[in-house]
Amino acid sequence: VPVSLAEIERIYRTRFPQFLRVAIALTGDRDLGRDAVHEAFVKAIQSRQTLRRAASVDAWLWRILVNSARTESRRTSRHARPFAIESSAEEQAEVGAIREAVAALPERQRTILFLRYYADLDYEAIAEAVGVARGTVAATLHAARATLKERLTEAPR
């Protein structure tokens, strides 16, 4: 049974802030993030007949979003700075060290980190969305947190 349009719409309307937040984080830009969410749902509607129903619709949408965000980032890589969320000078000073530490993580670690903390996905859903095993998600998250802790502890105050 293909995914219904109503189901996709329900997820869009109820979880849009989370999709957007992850997309902004992945692309490093608010407009690009919005475009990524938009493109992801356009693709989802167009390809909803092809989903194997055994898969989770949620995870399927997250996977499309992650791919869309990657596409958006690549498309504008000449212009966008990595993980350069727009913010005031004060905010930038406050979060500068965090930003650098997160930006220095490998892409997969960042993606899984965002899906875990911005989208509140459980390990199973993250595994489906990213296309890795559940154990890989746990290991990757552990490594990302350890790296962040190390870098932020070392960072000058």
Add this chain to the structure above:
Amino acid sequence: MTDQTRVLLDLLNPPLPDATGDWQRVLDDAEPRRLHPLRATPSSLRRWLREHRLGAATITLAAVVVTLVATALILRATTHRAAAADANPAFVIAGAGITHPLVGVPANGTAFGPAIQRLRDLNANLLECEYAHGATRQPTIDGGSSFQVSGVTDETRRACAPEQAAIDALQRTQAYADDAAATVQITRGALACVAARDIPDASPDNAVAAVPIVPNLAATEEACRAQLEREQHVTEPSPLP
């Protein structure tokens, strides 16, 4: 570190509880059955326009320019060979069809076949040749949606004889006659059906009012007919056994 990580990431990219999307725009891009050309503009084009600080007016202007150019090419060819039309029924049929600017709009290959496409290319070649040999063009009195070519001399005709011959040869083929007939059938059928519906000014002779039915005439016709059939089925009493 888990909770600390969440706090750090919240600092970096705060929650967006009030963010709202635009589901209608997603639908429009995913299923462009809402056929207004501006609404059906692909998101990639909208993004490009936004990046270059261009707006909907630009899209409208571009659409108008494209329509004008296509109409000019098509009407020019039709007018220029009016005499030949009487002797060539296939051309008469095609002439009626291709004077409609919508025929110049790609329609998933359903509104016109390869022979009509080829005719449009040949017409463009002929026009280029005529312009290169002294012809000029002026807007006609029908609101500027077409052009009249003037200044075509015997020398122009001689110089452009190969282009003209290519058109004549194409119009004598069966493929052309088949495509032309199909084009007219689809275009007129769709417009007549839509005219009977909720676009009062749409008719086979009113291209401007018919613009909302772009881009797929055949699909429009099919949908329109299906709807009419459904309504007929509901409103008309069934015959007694």
